[in-house]
């Protein structure tokens with residue numbers, strides 16, 4: 001159980017979603033309201049612990065009077081707004097966006113995306129065999145985590161998590177522009193020569209598996225990664241007095257990676273290098 | 287924030303370039319030699335971080351001096367400004383004018399965009415490359431529109447050093463361009479700005495009245511020609527009176543969005559949050575546009591005066607003029623004008639003895655079309671990547687540095703001067719009911735007299751082209767630039783007004799009128815437009831980042847095809863285009879398919 005701190009009570013505002021009246025607290029996004037109303041809207045760059053960059057555009061909805069579609073994840077609900085979530089126009093854009101993404105990056109480790117591709121009848125192949133793709137070799141330059149930018153959808157979450165939203169280390173940034181834009185450290189060097197402190201908070205928020213534990217990466221390469229055979233145990237980190245929550249992912253009696261519950265009001269899923277990666281001593285069985 | 291800087295050291299040259307901008311470092315925290323005091327004294331924090339907006343000028347300083355930005359130089363600049371090196375690297379790699387890899391000190395940008403391509407840019411490039419050879423120390427770069435379309439084909443040479451040297455060659459020949467690159471100082475002078483104004487000297491002109499008439503360096507000359515009467519009138523009217531006048535005149539933004547200027551000013555003026563800022567968008571990079579350059583080169587004080595009026599009306603005491611980096615002469619003229627105005631009490635703490643304080647800072651862009659988008663421009667000034675922000679919140683509420691900001695382009699601002707001197711009713715009498723005042727058009731391509739034309743709103747496209755004199759058999763006209771649309775030669779009676787073009791299913795955009803005769807291969811033209819958008823996408827949102835690539839790929843596939851052989855790709859283009867228009871964050875992605883769509887629908891490009 002987690003304790004959610006109660007804020008100042010907020011006013012409710014009224015608007016409509018797909019013709020039905022909705023009441024949400026002031027400051028809620030359209031996405032919050034849609035979820036509360038039980039509407040499914042796909043999201044990629046939105047994350048529960050970060051302010052979304054609204055860059056992926058898979059969550060677009062139609063708002064009466066707006067010239068373009070609006071991203072549900074970051075547009076705040078306004079009184080009297082008329083939102084339509086499943087119009088042909090919105091579905092068309094989502095479908096194209098999914099096709100564009102799936103045709104340019106490897107989404108094989110992105111949760112839920114296969115279902116959306118099917119639901120929106122996206123056919124990423126129709127851009128032809130020569131369609132430009134981000135085929136990049138995974139960057140393996142340290143023993144803790146791997147950067148596989150061939151899977152990156154450029155959602156900016158890792159940059160925000162490493163930067164001013166959580167970690168304040170600013171080790172990574174978006175570099176270049178347009179289709180050539182990538183996530184990189186300064187001078188595009190190896191991680192080991194950067195400001196990275198290996199907190200792994202960027203891995204925690206990455207929605208595609210572009211950033212992953214070296215352990216997970218190696219096991220996937222060896223074909224031994226099996227999520228269905230894993231158990232998760234949430235416990236308390238024993239390294240220091242902060243007492244962050246750790247979720248140990250265990251397969252075959254080995255810890256294969258460590259995450260942290262996002263709804264913890266103190267850490268919101270963030271850890272430091274020790275909590276995130278310092279588990280080998282537990283399984284040093286000599 | 288716990289910053290880590292690499293071990294690479296700047297060269298003396300690089301250090302000097304940064305120090306010339308920021309002053310010498312004060313302590314070892316900033317990269318000076320260590321002194322005893324440093325052991326007990328730490329510098330940084332908010333004071334240093336508040337200078338983040340000097341990042342872009344700092345990158346320019348290094349790039350201007352050395353020709354590219356090395357690791358040591360970047361790290362040193364970051365240390366001085368307490369900017370994380372990863373972020374600064376992200377900024378440096380965003381702009382086309384910067385390089386983080388070594389390159390020759392001299393760059394020759396040869397424009398291969400629409401007007402220049404039609405004027406033989408490809409042959410020019412090949413000629414220059416073969417003449418210069420490989421070991422010339424000059425790197426030849428194919429460039430998007432340089433804003434010199436009236437003198438196409440155009441080339442711009444930039445030779446790094448202290449100071450950096452530039453030379454423009456337009457219309458360029460192989461000889462001239464090579465000379466400009468080898469010896470920028472001895473290259474022939476550019477013709478005066480008035481050459482770009484075929485109507486120059488016509489007393490009926492309003493906006494272009496002074497171009498070619500006054501000395502662009504002379505403040506007294508400007509005043510002798512009516513300069514600063516508008517500002518005096520503004521002080522008589524008071525801020526609210528100025529806004530009323532601008533509103534009554536019916537002025538709307540000339541950048542393409544056509545938003546009522548008075549309403550924007552009012553909304554900014556009434557924001558309780560302070561300070562307020564005025565930003566002039568002079569990052570004109572729309573292919574085919576050069577009017578702001580001509581205004582700044584020919585009548586720079588008018589812009590200084592107009593910005594001062596805008597600031598007074600909206601309660602701003604600081605203004606930024608964000609000027610396109612590829613406009614060296616406009617930068618020089620505007621710098622001179624601002625310095626002169628300051629020296630004579632027309633900028634500074636007590637303007638015209640009225641107790642009103644306002645000053646202008648000039649910022650150079652660094653080669654990114656997307657920075658013309660207002661929120662991207664704010665990010666660029668603040669020292670971040672020039673990525674558009676999502677709106678709302680709108681700039682009038684949270685703009686530059688998160689404060690209420692009024693942002694207008696050069697042409698819009700310059701209109702404020704005649705509005706105040708002639709009064710709102712007289713101004714509103716020009717043009718049509720829905721589009722008031724005079725309008726500038728940039729005419730280029732297959733015409734005898736390309737240049738900036740001023741006509742009252744309501745003149746037809748045919749009348750404008752008649753002035754410029756069409757050359758050859760007209761095949762198509764691109765209206766509104768790359769983000770605009772094509773129209774047919776039988777549509778020349780379209781009235782050049784916002785409502786008239788809208789009714790005709792097209793747009794006035796930024797006022798570009800590019801004529802193409804029937805020798806121009808349309809599919810290649812479209813390919814060039816698609817390539818432009820692919821190059822200029824910031825990369826933030828998926829529909830634009832990938833959509834512009836898929837658009838270009840499809841156009842490549844059908845470049846030599848028509849009819850059924852092109853049908854599938856045309857259908858694909860429509861689907862992708864629709865999503866780009868509907869789901870992109872900013873105007874760049876939203877308009878990236880306009881010109882191609884119009885070529886297909888109106889010109890039957892692939893039939």
Ligand code: SF4
Pocket residue numbers: 161162167169170171172195196197198199200201202203
């Ligand atoms: S591990 Fe931590 S410090 Fe390193 S890049 Fe990721 S978020 Fe930044």
Ligand code: SF4
Pocket residue numbers: 151152153154155156157158159183202205206207208209210211
């Ligand atoms: S690496 Fe992951 S978190 Fe970072 S931008 Fe790419 S997809 Fe997003």
Ligand code: SF4
Pocket residue numbers: 656673674822823824825826827828830831870871872873874875876
């Ligand atoms: S539309 Fe294009 S330029 Fe604009 S934010 Fe999106 S990616 Fe960037």
Ligand code: FES
Pocket residue numbers: 042043044045046052053054055056057058059060071072073074
């Ligand atoms: S989830 Fe809303 S734009 Fe990505």
Ligand code: FES
Pocket residue numbers: 397398399400401402403430431432433434435438439440573574575
């Ligand atoms: S200067 Fe070459 S097209 Fe404009």
